[in-house]
Amino acid sequence: MFKVKYGDDYLTDYVRFIKVNRGVASESELLLEENSGDGTKVLKSRRKAKEIPMTFHVIDGLDVNVVREKLGSIISTTETKQLIFSDNPNFYYEAILTGTIEYTDDGFNADGGFTLLVPSGYAESVDTKVLNNDNSGGENGTIINNADNSVSVLINNNGTLPIYPTIKITPTAESGFFGIAGQNVLEIGNPDEADEKRKTKQTTIADFKTQSDFDTNFVDATDRTTSWETNISPIPNNSKLKWKT
Template identity: 35%
Template sequence: MTLTVNFAGNELTKHMRIIDVKRNLGAGIDIVSQKRAGNGEDFISSRKDSSKIVVDFRTFDDITAARRLLAALTSSETLAELSFSDEPNVRYRAIRDGEITLTENKSKLFSDGTITFKIPSGAAESVTSNVLNATNSGGENGTITPNKTNGSIEIKVNNKGTLPTFPKIKLTNVSENGYFGIVGVKGLIGLGNINEADGVTNPMSEQLYDSASDTSFSDFKDVATGTPNPQNKWLATNGKLEFQTDGLRLKDKGTVGSNQGVAGGMKVMTLPADSNGHVGAVNFYSYFNIFAWAGAFGQTGLLQVLFTDANNKLVAGYGVSKGDMVGNKASMKCWVGG
C-alpha cells in the first residue's frame, strides 16, 4: 500500500516518496513538582505538551526543483490540516516546524529530505462524529432519558476518544417554548427567557381525529345501555350501528322506551388530548360525510353528529333530519346547547 500525505490541501506525495513517518505515541507530558524537605518531590500539576511528526522522504525531482516546490506547498503561516492515508478518520492541525532538510544525491537525480510538522495541541482530531438520538439511545453512544415529572431530559454521552471533547447539541421545540437550559458537569448555559419574554402563546391548528387512519371507525364504541341521546331524550339509543363497506350504517334499530318515540343506535368516541395535553378545544371544526337516502316518499330518519362535554351535556352538533311522513322533504339542522 502506498502511503499518501496531504497538507494544507496539497498532496505532498505527488512530488516525493515516503521513506519513514515518525508519529510517536501521543504528546509528551510536562510535570511541575516541588522538592520536599526530605526525600522525593511533591506533584503540583501536569500538562500535555505539543507534539511533532517527522516525515523522511525521497524526491522525484532534482534537488533545485524539489526545494522550491516543497517549500511552497508547506509554507502555510497558520495551522493547516495534515493527514495520512493510513489514518483515514484522523486529522492533525499542524504547521511546518523549521526548514526542510535536503541531502543531495551525487547524481542530482533525486534528494533525501526531512519535513517536521508541529502539532501545537499535541493531539489528533477525529474526522467522523457519532450521533446520539432517541433511535440509538441506550447503545454505545450513550443514553437519552426524559423525566416525565419535571419535563427535563438527562443525556449521558459516551466519549470514545482519548481526550475531553465538547458535544454539539441540536435542540428542536415540539411546542412553543421561549427557553432552553443546558446543565453540564462543569457549567451551564441558558438560551432565551425562562419567563417567556413575549408573553404571548401562539395557537396552533391540530388534527385530533381523521378516519383516514381509522377506516372502519373502530374508535367509535357502542354507548352503555340506558345512555340518553344528549340532544333529545325522546330518541332511543339501544340499536346497533356497525361499519359496512364504506361507513357506519344502522344494523338494528333497537326498541323505544315508554317516554321515547324513535328507535335508533348511537356510538361515541372520546376526542384525544392535543399536544399540550389539553382536552376540549375552545375553537374547533368538524367534517363528516353524511349520506341520507329515503327509499320511498313518507320515510323518516335522523342522522346526527353531536359534541358533548365530560358530563355528556350537548355542546353543539349537526345532522340531517327528515320528519316528512308524506313527501320527500328533509333539512340540515344545527343544535347548540340543546
Template identity: 30%
Template sequence: MSFSIKFNDHELCDYLRVVSIRRNIGTTRTNNTVKSGDRAGQIFTSMTRDMATIEIEFKMKNNLIEKRRELAAILNVTEPAVLILGDEPSKYYKAIPDGDISPEDQNFLSSVTLQFVVPDGLAHALDAKQFPFQEEDDETVIENRGTTSAPLDIHATFLSDADSIGFTNDTQTVQFGTTFSEDESENEFVPSERVIFDGMGPTYRNEWKPNVGRPRFKYDYGEGSSRVTGKVRWLESKVRITDYGSIKDDDPGFWHGPTLTRNLTESLNNFTAYFRFKMKPGGKRKNRPKSQGLLEINLMDADNNFVMGFGLKDNDPNKASVMYDFFIGDHRVFRGHLPRKVLKYTTGIFGYVEMSKVGNKFSFKLCHLKEGFRENWSVKKTYLNDSVAMLSFKTINFYGAKWKRIRDMITEWTSTTITKINTEDDSLVPLVFYEGDELFVDGQNNHVYINGIRDDNYRVIGSSQFLTAPVGKTAYSVLTDGNVEGHYEMREQYL
C-alpha cells in the same frame, strides 16, 4: 507500496516518496512538583502535556527544482491545517510545518526531512458522530471511543419561544439565554419582539417591492446619478440580481441596478436589524479581480430619511479591493477595506451585517462567514448620535448595482431579521430565544452562534464553559422552558 500524506488538501506523495514517519507515543509530559519542608522527595502537584511533533523523511527524484517550488507553495501556511497520514486515514492532525526544510541533493535524488508541529497534540476523527436529543425526561447517551475527552458541538432549533436552555451531565451544566434567580424579578427585563424573520425565498416575495427604493450613493448627482433599473430572481432561500438594466455606449458613467424595498407594519425607535448577503465575482479566477459591484442596505424612516446604513463597493478594475461603509443618517461614520483573509475567498464576501439602535447608541457589526456559517473575520463599531436618534426605522431598502458595462458581481440577499427592542437601556434586554431560532455552540472553539451570528453573551455566567464527552459512555439531558429539537456532535480525539 504507495503511501498517502495529505496536507491542506494537497497530496505530498505526488512529489515525494516516504521513507519513514516518526511519532511519539502521546505527547511530551511535564510533571510539576514542589518541595515541602524536610519531607523526603517532592509533592506532585500537576501534569501538563506539550504539543506533539511528527517527522517525515522523504526522497525526491527528478525535477528537483520544480518540485521544491511547488512544495514551498503547498507548505506556505500561516496557521495549522489538516494533515492526514495514510496509515490512519480516518484521523487528522491540525499541523503546521516547523523549522528549516533543507534537502540533501545527490544528482537527481534528494533526501528531505519535514517536521510538523501539532499544537494541541491530538489526532481527531475525520468523521463526526451525531447524537439526537431524546424526548422529554429521556437522556442522550454519548459513547466516546477515543483515548481522551472530546468537546461537543450543540445544534438546537427552537420550536417555541424560550427564556433559556441548559445541557447537563453528572459533572457539567452549560446554560444559554436568560435565567432568573429567586431574588431577581423577571419584570426588571423588558422582552423584545421579533417583527421580521425572512428567509428571502419565494414565500416572502410579496412582502418586497422592486425598484421603488432610493439608492444612497450618488442619488442626486446629475448625469452621473445612480440609476434604479433591472430585475431580481427569487430562488429557494435567496434573492439574486439577474439583470442590472442596460446602458448605451455614449452614456455617462453611472452605477445601475435594482432595488428591493419592504415596509414594516410599525416604526421602530429601538431595534436590531440583521442581514445576510453575498457579493462575489463569478467566472474564471483570472477574471474575478476585474469585477466591480455596489451593494447597499439602508434603513429609512416613514419620510424616506436615512436612519442607518451599510455599503460595500468594489470600484477597482485592476485588483481585488472591497471597501465597506457604515452610515448614521446622511453621513458616513466609518470606512474600511476587507482584509486579505476575506478577499482570498474568491475576492468577495459572504457574510452578514448587524445594525442596531438603542436610544442614541448606534452599533454595527460586519462579519465574513466560512462554510457552515462560521465566522472568519468581523469588525464592530459603536457611535452616539443625538439628532438621528429622533428618527424611527420604518423601511428596509436594498440596492445592488454594476458600473457602466464593467463585469458585475454576483449579488444576493439571503436572510433578514428585524427585532424590536422595547427599552432604551440595552442592559435590560434579555437574551432569549424565539420560535425558529437556531443555536449552535462550537465546542472546539467555545463560540456561541444564534442564527449564524456569533454572540457569546448568550452563555449564562456561572455555568460551565465547556461541554465535553469523557472516554466511555455518558448521559446528557436538555433543560429548557421551551420546546427544542437538535443533536450533539462529536469528533473523537486521540492522544
C-alpha cells in the same frame, strides 16, 4: 500506497517517505513538589507540543528543481494545516513547519527531510458521533426523558480529550425558553414570562457550530434579577448567558 496529505496537497505526489516518526504520545511536562517522605507530589502536568520528523526521497523521474520549489510552497506556511496519514485517515494533526527543509540533490536524484510541529500535541478525530432516541443506551450515550418533562443526556466520550457537543433541539410545541445545564448553564429566552399567544412564525434563535461562533454571539448576562435554579454542583446558581443583539 502510503500517502501523506498536508492541507489541500498530497506530499506523496512528489516524494516517497523513508521514515515518519509519529511516536506514541506527546511528551508531558510535570511540576513536582518534594514530599517530606519518599517520592514527590505532582502539582501540575501538561501535554507539550509534538514534533513529527519526516525524511524522504524525491520520486524517480520527477524534476528535482520543480519538486524543490513545490515542497517549499506547500510546507513553508505561516499557519497550521491539517496533516493526514493514509494509514490512519480518521485522524488529523494541526501542524506547521519547524526548522528548515533539508534538500540535497545531484541534479537527478534528491533526498531530504523536515519536521512538522503539532502545537496542541495531539491528533483530532474527523468522525462525528450522533446520539439520538434511536441509538440511546448504546456506545454514544443515553437520553432520559424525566417525569418533569426535562431531558437528561449522558454522553460517552470514547476519546482521550474533552469534547464539545453540538446540541440540536426540535421543539414539539411553542416555547419561549430553553435551558441546558452541564459544566456551564445556557439559557435562551425568559423562564419567567408566561405564554400569551401561539407563535406561527418559525425563527432561528441560535445557530452556532464552533467554539468561535459561541464566543462571538454570547456574552455574560448581568441584567437579570431572576434565575433558573440548577442546584447542580459545581455550577453556581444564577449562571446564565444571553444572545448578543
